[in-house]
Amino acid sequence: xKGEAVNVDISIDAAGSIAPDLxxxxxxxxxxxDKWSLLVIARLAEARGRRLRFSELMRAxxxxxxxxxTTTLRNLERDGLxxxxxxxxxPPRVEYELTERGKSFLxxxxxxxxxxxxxxxxxxxxxxxxxxxx
Amino acid sequence: xKGEAVNVDISIDAAGSIAPDLxxxxxxxxxxxDKWSLLVIARLAEARGRRLRFSELMRAxxxxxxxxxTTTLRNLERDGLxxxxxxxxxPPRVEYELTERGKSFLxxxxxxxxxxxxxxxxxxxxxxxxxxxx
DNA sequence: CCGGATCCGTCGCGATACTG
DNA sequence: CAGTATCGCGACGGATCCGG
Numbered sequence: 001x002k003g004e005a006v007n008v009d010i011s012i013d014a015a016g017s018i019a020p021d022l023x024x025x026x027x028x029x030x031x032x033x034d035k036w037s038l039l040v041i042a043r044l045a046e047a048r049g050r051r052l053r054f055s056e057l058m059r060a061x062x063x064x065x066x067x068x069x070t071t072t073l074r075n076l077e078r079d080g081l082x083x084x085x086x087x088x089x090x091p092p093r094v095e096y097e098l099t100e101r102g103k104s105f106l107x108x109x110x111x112x113x114x115x116x117x118x119x120x121x122x123x124x125x126x127x128x129x130x131x132x133x134x
Numbered sequence: 135x136k137g138e139a140v141n142v143d144i145s146i147d148a149a150g151s152i153a154p155d156l157x158x159x160x161x162x163x164x165x166x167x168d169k170w171s172l173l174v175i176a177r178l179a180e181a182r183g184r185r186l187r188f189s190e191l192m193r194a195x196x197x198x199x200x201x202x203x204t205t206t207l208r209n210l211e212r213d214g215l216x217x218x219x220x221x222x223x224x225p226p227r228v229e230y231e232l233t234e235r236g237k238s239f240l241x242x243x244x245x246x247x248x249x250x251x252x253x254x255x256x257x258x259x260x261x262x263x264x265x266x267x268x
Numbered sequence: 269c270c271g272g273a274t275c276c277g278t279c280g281c282g283a284t285a286c287t288g
Numbered sequence: 289c290a291g292t293a294t295c296g297c298g299a300c301g302g303a304t305c306c307g308g
Contacts, residue, residue: 033167080260
């Protein structure tokens with residue numbers, strides 16, 4: 001058991017307002033928000049179709065451990081955002097590439113990041129003020 | 135110290151592609167992705183200007199503990215997404231309301247959720263397939 | 269009624285060592 | 289080269305008790 005499945009899902013209704021429980025957004029959101037998913041997707045997107053090898057991706061992302069890169073890529077593959085192709089060679093070669101769905105995911109991501117960039121200075125100032133007044 | 139500050143920031147450049155280190159998106163992203171922030175914002179947005187009391191918000195969100203609701207609201211207030219007003223009464227009354235910035239945040243959120251809704255069925259099918267083949 | 273303080277379990281993540 | 293296996297820590301979040 002893990003928390004009795006509270007009301008952690010979010011969705012939007014026809015009117016555009018946010019409502020819970022229409023679709024399980026949370027599992028997805030959790031994954032997009034994990035430490036490496038977005039960075040991996042970003043690096044694959046920059047390649048613009050060129051497929052990246054595991055080690056290549058690891059250098060491009062920077063700071064990620066083998067373990068985490070592997071599980072991140074597995075999760076993205078499981079959701080159909082990334083394609084993984086293994087070549088039966090020695091030494092082994094594995095290439096990764098964004099799927100169409102993976103590419104389309106960049107649209108909401110860019111919207112979000114755009115908002116963050118536009119609002120970050122104000123937010124930062126707000127934080128300083130808040131922290132100063134204890 | 136906490137992990138040596140690897141390359142965990144993401145941003146977008148003028149061309150619209152995602153690049154690291156332009157602005158610290160990660161601290162924000164972490165917070166938006168925490169367990170309750172989005173739900174709290176959603177409930178406040180539904181109120182459409184009407185301010186919600188703490189207990190009211192707690193029932194509306196559902197499943198959140200007092201502790202987590204408090205810290206979530208504090209964080210949102212710190213970032214200027216929520217306004218908190220305390221009334222010196224007995225029993226105490228505290229009301230919460232979205233700021234303009236808080237409201238504007240709903241735009242990227244809706245974009246994201248829209249994408250999730252549109253893609254969730256496919257993703258789910260993809261997952262089942264992936265899980266079946268071990 | 270609205271929180272602060274404390275305790276504690278869980279889990280994401282990093283480090284390291286090993287393998288086909 | 290591209291992983292898998294194992295260990296351990298630290299942060300997040302839930303439960304509970306207390307306080308103005």
